[in-house]
Structure formats: structure tokens, C-alpha cells
Amino acid sequence: MSTKLENIVLIDDSGADNYYHQMIIEKANTCRTVTAYNLASKALNNIEDTIKKKQKLPELIFLDINMPIIDGWDFLKRYEEIVPQDLRQTVIIILSTSVNPSDHDRAAAHPSVAAYCSKPLSATKLQDIVAKHFS
Template sequence: MNKSLQEVLLVDDNEADNFLHRAVLEDMAIAERITERLNGQEALDYLLTPDEQGRYPSPDLICLDINMPVMSGWEFLDAYEQLPAERRRGVVVMMLTTSLNPEDAELARKRSTIGAFSNKPLTASKVLQLIEEHFPERG
């Protein structure tokens, strides 16, 4: 697959999960850039920091863990949803979790910001399904 996404942001405190998810994405050659942050606060700080030209990062896809120290995935979403709509436009948030709590899946369904909810690990088939559903013009 050609690199259909400019950037994927991996937000997970588990470095082994980040390593595996990066490997899946790199094997698929799906993104120009893959960025990793270890908790919601680091991810939020990243999104709020402009580059030298004053442009803010705008990943196409954010893969977000739920249970993290410092700032959880839910807390990240609360803060992320306060960003201006134009900064969030076109961004798909995929919650990836090991949580077996059915309430997490139900909460995710109720949040329009969340485009996909899945159990870890991220797999090529999950990525392809996400691309087909949310980025059909790029698949």
C-alpha cells in the first residue's frame, strides 16, 4: 500500500505496544511519519506545539490507549475536544485497549470523536478496515 496517511500518532504508555504497532504500520507502508507519545499529556503537548512555521501537528490517525499514567485516554479526549474544530477536522481517533470493561466500549460508541474502538494489538486487517471506512479516497 502506498503511504496514504501523512502522520499516525501512537499514544500508549506501553513501549512494547508502541513498538509492535509501529512495526505493523511500517510493514504496511501506510504513513509518511509515525509519532509516539507515552501518555495523554505528552500527546496533547505535542498537538499544542507549533513547528518553526507556526503549523500545529495534525495527524490523520491517533491510536489512543485508555489506561495510561499522567493523563488517560478519556482525559486526553476531554482536552482534545476543546481544540478548535478546524484543528480536529479529518483526524480519526482509534481507541486501542486491553480493557475488557464493556463500559469502555459503550463510552467510546457515545463519543463522536472516536472513529474506531478495538482491542490490542493493532493488526494490518484493523488498519485496512479503518482506512476503508474513514479514508476511502486514500485506500
């Protein structure tokens, strides 16, 4: 894989999924840093801190939908509230096991969501996403 990103973020309440997806990303040598959050609130806090410090936001976020406290949809709402329009360069991919057609439709209609991807993430899916959004 020729494109190398600086930072990919995983947001999923499943530690096992985060671990597996992190291994896939690291094995593919896709980015310099993979950061995993099991709570969307922690990811949002990190994004706020990154903006305050005028640092670069992650290029790619894989976001689960079904999470406790702050689900994927709430994350997206808050993301849009804290990230100024001119800084919204991050590609957000929904990464979920949901087979609910309304989740697919909602993701497709959401302005901040680049794509919907079914779990688990594979090397092929990762390559396709990077090729489509970063080449």
C-alpha cells in the same frame, strides 16, 4: 495499501505496544511518519505546538484508555479543549485491551472517537480502518 497518510500517532504508556504497533504500521506502508508517545501529555503538547505553528495535525491517532496521569478519556477532554472545532479532522481510534463494556459504550458515544479497536493492532485491522476512514 493505496492510501498513504502523512502522520499516524500512537499514544500508549506501553513502550512494547508502541513499538509493535509502529512496526505493523511501517510494514503496511500506511503513512510517511509514525510518532509514538508514552505519555498523553507529550502528545497534547505536540498537538498544541502543531496548532500554534499552523501545521497539519495527524490524520489518525490510536489512543490507549488505561494510562497513568492522563488516561485516554482525559486526553480526549483536553484534546477537545485545545483543538478548535474546525480543525478536528483527526480520526481517533481507541486501541485498548479493556474488555469493560462501559469502555466500549463510552467510546461509541464519544463525539471525537471514530471506533474502538482491541489490541493488538494487526495489518488487517489497520487496512480496515484506513479503508473506512480515508478512502
